[in-house]
Amino acid sequence: MATTKAWVLHAADPRAEATRGQLTLEQIPLRRPEAGEVLVEPRIGCWEANMEHAIARHPVDVARQRGEDRIVLGTCGVVRVLATGSGVSGLREGQECLWIPFGAIDENGYAERIAAYDAPGSPGLLSGRFVTAARLLLPLPEDSRYPAERWAPFARYFTAWDNWRVALRCWQAQGDDHWDEPPLVLGWGGGVVFAQLELARRAGFRTAMVSGRDSRLAGIAASGATPIDRREFPDLDHDAAKASGDPDALDRYADSRDRFVERVRELSGGRGASIFLDNLGGGLHRVTLRSLARESVLSTVGWKHGMRLSNMRAVECIGRHIHVHTHAWRFQDCRRIRDVQESTGWLPEITEPVASFDAIPQLADAYSRDVFDSYFPLYEVNA
Structure with missing residues (x-):
């Protein structure tokens, strides 16, 4: 053989x-x-x-x-x-x-x-x-x-196309087409989020992405998105702070959280993120929820740092937050996404x-x- x-x-x-x-x-x-x-x-x-x-x-x-x-x-x-x-x-x-x-x-x-x-x-x-x-x-x-x-x-881009398609339609379901200023799409994660933010920019949104590495921050800026340096907010992980046993850890978490949320509001005209692309989750989930605008979407296509998430149901209802969860893409969309990439240079x-x-x-x-x-x-x- x-x-x-x-x-x-x-x-x-x-x-x-x-x-x-x-x-x-x-x-x-x-x-x-x-x-x-x-x-x-x-x-x-x-x-x-x-x-x-x-x-x-x-x-x-x-x-x-x-x-x-x-x-x-x-x-x-x-x-x-x-x-x-x-x-x-x-x-x-x-x-x-x-x-x-x-x-x-x-x-x-x-x-x-x-x-x-x-x-x-x-x-x-x-x-x-x-x-x-x-x-x-x-x-x-x-x-x-x-x-x-x-x-x-291509798999990151095919996945990004599918998740963005669902997230955008969900966001549009609650709002109208009139924008006083471009809404903010914010993301943290990796290549999928990076690809999605390019689609968001092409759709007219303001975009920002979080990273803690100089080279990636430079790449984010070069792509047209606003880079947010994660190192300015060192204690954003609530789960790590809670498990540390350090009596001051949760206070440091709250400080990083509040400063991060303020940064998001500065970028969004005080509203918060209209669509938050969160492929990390875990101990960052609470910060993601705090960063959302009213009538916004939290969209995820991954579970890198946590497969189990929790939230305050009443707060999410009052905020009219739509939670989107997708995985991969539809097989019948393969040719369509490929053709979009070839015709638009979205690679x-x-x-x-x-x-x-x-x-x-x-x-x-x-x-x-x-x-x-x-x-x-x-x-x-x-x-």
Whole structure:
């Protein structure tokens, strides 16, 4: 049987306490494409948060959950068609495509399992070649103006497009089209929020984004959004303050919170954020709620620092705050979003070097320590 090289993650020993996993370079079996399938080779991938979750085995050991001894990660990137099985049309050898990692799709077009993550038996981009269903390949536009590197982070942009579409419509449901001045869209998070704020600016909103890193603050400013330096408000995490045991911690939290809210009001003409894109949550959730305007939207598409949130229901009702929760995007919208990106140039600028395939473990380590300046860390599998 043919084989291909791959960085694999082994399931933890069920008899031992689960520890952080390690990627190992191995040869894995490679079968031929059957009817409706395509053999592809990954070109450029973008490191995703779900890859870190899998390696950290938090919140679950994904390999064990899938019932497999080893799995291959890599959910977002560009692949090249090598060969097609019978019954495949619209794809040709050498064609570059986005690989849509939907392992299972419900009747509405939403992913119930993600390939290269929690979908059993699914392949991943951290391999030299793999076989996939042809329907999961979305060809890049012929003679695209943009290189594969700028397309590789597409999942963040597809997710951003979907979440922004819902959040904007919810905000419009309560207000009218007349603005005395542009309402504020504020966000903290990563690449998804960065992409959403570009859509908000194009829709006429004033935008701002929070970061605690000089390089990212500079990138936020260059994009046209107002940068807010998180380091000016060092004690915004309510949960950390409450758990610290320090009798003064909650007072410091309240001071940071009040100064942050005042900053938001300065940027919004005293109203607060009309749409707050919060993909962090956790101990920052209270600050997010305090920063909202009346008739506003709190929208999230992630749960990086906390999967459980609480709020005062009466306050949210009186404030007429709509809470939006989405995940990924609808499968049937893939071509539409791709075409928007190609026609409008709504793609990321890639400013950092692309990691080599041999450097994948170092890339994984750097991501776990959050030392990247870019929101879109890329790696190359096949040149």
